[in-house]
Amino acid sequence: MRWSQAFIPTLRETPADAEVVSHQLLLRAGMIRQLASGIYSFLPLAWRVMQKIMAIIREEMNRIGGQEFHLPALHPAELWRESGRWEIMGENMFRLRDRRGSDLCLGMTHEEVFTAIARHELRSYKQLPQVWYQIQTKFRDEPRPRSGVLRVREFIMKDAYTFDLDWEGLDRAYRDQYEAYCRIFDRCGLKYLVVQASSGAMGGQESAEFMVLTDAGEDHIALCEECGYAANTEKATSRVSDVADADGLPAPEMFPTPGVRTIKDLEDFPGGAPADRQIKTLAYFLDDQFTLLLLRGDHELNEAKLAEATGATHIRPAHPEEIKAALGAYPGSIGAVGVTAYPILADFALRGRRNMVTGANRDDFHLRGVDVERDIRVTQWADLRLVKTGEGCPQCEGTLTIRKGLEIGHIFKLGTRYSESMGAYVLNQEGKAVPLVMGSYGIGVERVMAAAVELYHDEDGIIWPITIAPFQVLLVPVNMADEAQRAAAERLYADLLAANLEVLYDDRDERAGVKFKDADLIGIPIRVTIGPQKLARGQVEILRRRTRTVEDVALDTVVARVREIIEEETREVLAR
RNA sequence: CGGGACGUGGCGCAGCCUGGUUAGCGCGCUUGCUUGGGGUGCAAGAGGUCGCCGGUUCAAAUCCGGCCGUCCCGACCA
Numbered sequence: 001m002r003w004s005q006a007f008i009p010t011l012r013e014t015p016a017d018a019e020v021v022s023h024q025l026l027l028r029a030g031m032i033r034q035l036a037s038g039i040y041s042f043l044p045l046a047w048r049v050m051q052k053i054m055a056i057i058r059e060e061m062n063r064i065g066g067q068e069f070h071l072p073a074l075h076p077a078e079l080w081r082e083s084g085r086w087e088i089m090g091e092n093m094f095r096l097r098d099r100r101g102s103d104l105c106l107g108m109t110h111e112e113v114f115t116a117i118a119r120h121e122l123r124s125y126k127q128l129p130q131v132w133y134q135i136q137t138k139f140r141d142e143p144r145p146r147s148g149v150l151r152v153r154e155f156i157m158k159d160a161y162t163f164d165l166d167w168e169g170l171d172r173a174y175r176d177q178y179e180a181y182c183r184i185f186d187r188c189g190l191k192y193l194v195v196q197a198s199s200g201a202m203g204g205q206e207s208a209e210f211m212v213l214t215d216a217g218e219d220h221i222a223l224c225e226e227c228g229y230a231a232n233t234e235k236a237t238s239r240v241s242d243v244a245d246a247d248g249l250p251a252p253e254m255f256p257t258p259g260v261r262t263i264k265d266l267e268d269f270p271g272g273a274p275a276d277r278q279i280k281t282l283a284y285f286l287d288d289q290f291t292l293l294l295l296r297g298d299h300e301l302n303e304a305k306l307a308e309a310t311g312a313t314h315i316r317p318a319h320p321e322e323i324k325a326a327l328g329a330y331p332g333s334i335g336a337v338g339v340t341a342y343p344i345l346a347d348f349a350l351r352g353r354r355n356m357v358t359g360a361n362r363d364d365f366h367l368r369g370v371d372v373e374r375d376i377r378v379t380q381w382a383d384l385r386l387v388k389t390g391e392g393c394p395q396c397e398g399t400l401t402i403r404k405g406l407e408i409g410h411i412f413k414l415g416t417r418y419s420e421s422m423g424a425y426v427l428n429q430e431g432k433a434v435p436l437v438m439g440s441y442g443i444g445v446e447r448v449m450a451a452a453v454e455l456y457h458d459e460d461g462i463i464w465p466i467t468i469a470p471f472q473v474l475l476v477p478v479n480m481a482d483e484a485q486r487a488a489a490e491r492l493y494a495d496l497l498a499a500n501l502e503v504l505y506d507d508r509d510e511r512a513g514v515k516f517k518d519a520d521l522i523g524i525p526i527r528v529t530i531g532p533q534k535l536a537r538g539q540v541e542i543l544r545r546r547t548r549t550v551e552d553v554a555l556d557t558v559v560a561r562v563r564e565i566i567e568e569e570t571r572e573v574l575a576r
Numbered sequence: 577c578g579g580g581a582c583g584u585g586g587c588g589c590a591g592c593c594u595g596g597u598u599a600g601c602g603c604g605c606u607u608g609c610u611u612g613g614g615g616u617g618c619a620a621g622a623g624g625u626c627g628c629c630g631g632u633u634c635a636a637a638u639c640c641g642g643c644c645g646u647c648c649c650g651a652c653c654a
Contacts, residue, residue, distance in 0.1 A: 013588050444654030479612050513614040
């Protein structure tokens with residue numbers, strides 16, 4: 001490609017709306033443009049990167065027996081009603097109505113559609129296993145699109161689905177996908193981590209997320225350096241130090257605490273208690289059921305765990321007035337002692353605790369000497385606590401640290417959640433109808449691109465891993481007005497193309513500085529520079545964007561040398 | 577959905593508080609000359625419904641109200 005004819009609208013200045021590095025650089029490099037909040041256009045350079053990533057994904061999916069489909073993005077509501085997700089997906093789903101008044105939606109994911117195909121066409125265990133995938137646009141009406149292309153409302157996802165006769169089959173399929181994902185991200189040059197994850201709205205038994213550690217990410221990951229434990233904090237657990245309780249009182253005792261509203265207030269209050277001796281009482285509505293949640297005073301609620309523990313889909317904190325009506329007191333003075341009218345969920349860390357302090361359900365009063373199991377009618381014990389940095393690893397003696405991560409892939413063992421709800425059964429060897437055992441596996445393609453930018457850039461611009469770079473080589477004559485340079489450049493361009501290399505030829509009549517700045521910005525791994533002095537000696541200069549190392553190469557060996565460097569760079573990418 | 581901020585040529589901003597005649601600046605863009613290994617210099621140009629609607633006023637980019645849009649911080653996901 002000749003740059004003079006290419007559409008690469010680079011920007012000198014960073015648009016004010018761009019906060020995260022990948023957003024800034026993808027905009028400045030002329031790769032993406034925003035159409036609306038969370039909706040982006042890919043310009044030619046970005047689309048080349050996306051296609052490289054997708055090509056790698058296809059190769060690796062096909063290698064494990066995947067068959068590529070292309071399913072509709074527009075779905076009838078019926079399908080989603082069958083799986084129950086028409087309601088569950090709530091506002092996150094784009095919904096529309098056709099001219100006859102039928103409800104439709106834009107696909108957020110494709111379990112339903114693939115399962116619908118499977119249930120019509122898969123009849124016998126002899127047809128199994130199946131590994132199906134597609135690379136297709138998904139639509140999600142995110143409450144808050146953000147960070148450029150990292151969290152958007154329309155995006156391209158590789159989604160795969162496996163159908164097996166039994167759980168052993170699913171285990172194999174899951175393992176295959178896991179390994180394919182590793183190869184895909186390795187080949188894209190990403191440094192990533194596999195973490196235990198919560199299944200959320202997908203349902204299912206087990207899932208793992210592929211995460212790139214970066215502050216631009218939105219997930220929090222608990223990590224143990226010692227044993228390698230890694231889990232999304234939605235799922236992570238930890239050892240908490242036991243608190244030795246003194247013997248308490250024969251029964252809770254009410255005492256006045258004027259003005260005390262928070263855990264901190266009560267710590268500071270004369271006659272109060274340290275946070276780890278307080279019971280934190282939260283009031284929530286879980287699918288419209290008023291519920292009390294109990295945690296140790298110094299612990300925080302993790303709503304993802306709450307959802308998982310209760311199966312509730314609509315979770316919200318109760319409003320102060322609702323709390324007053326239910327308990328007779330406002331937040332800050334509420335507690336669970338003596339409450340029988342509502343479900344009470346308590347975090348495991350409260351088990352066996354005695355001599356605790358909690359609200360009395362009377363404004364400005366608390367109770368002391370509370371023995372959790374004696375005085376509170378807990379309806380369910382659960383892990384509700386958000387893991388914090390510095391807590392003990394659940395697997396070893398190590399300590400957890402919390403890091404931010406960007407989710408680039410997620411694999412799920414779905415089991416029979418969809419096959420049962422949607423009636424996808426096959427006959428096994430005994431002639432008995434059994435539900436298909438399913439898995440589902442997703443990769444966010446633009447996130448892979450953005451993650452590469454987050455990981456690999458410097459103050460001058462992007463540094464693409466060569467495997468996904470929009471071009472492998474950038475050819476830059478320093479001065480197009482110089483006939484010798486132009487002629488050499490044209491010849492080299494033809495040679496590089498003839499060698500089947502991906503070349504961008506900067507034939508613009510710009511000054512060297514402009515070309516070099518743009519070159520650094522768009523981040524092509526190999527730059528071949530043609531300048532007057534070296535050209536007079538029959539040489540050009542090859543610079544590697546990643547290391548900035550420079551070498552002088554004779555004109556007639558450029559193609560061969562570029563080939564070698566591509567191989568070296570590719571090896572380097574795989575070694576990350 | 578809760579909280580915060582912003583909306584002025586393609587990009588980055590000033591002007592607004594304290595209303596007043598042709599709405600400025602830098603970059604980019606066009607033309608000419610110049611320069612030619614890290615955003616060259618000079619000159620001349622083109623380009624703006626000041627987000628939209630309404631109100632106040634003799635007069636609104638500026639004050640008031642509503643709406644729309646965008647970004648950031650928290651709860652959701654590839």
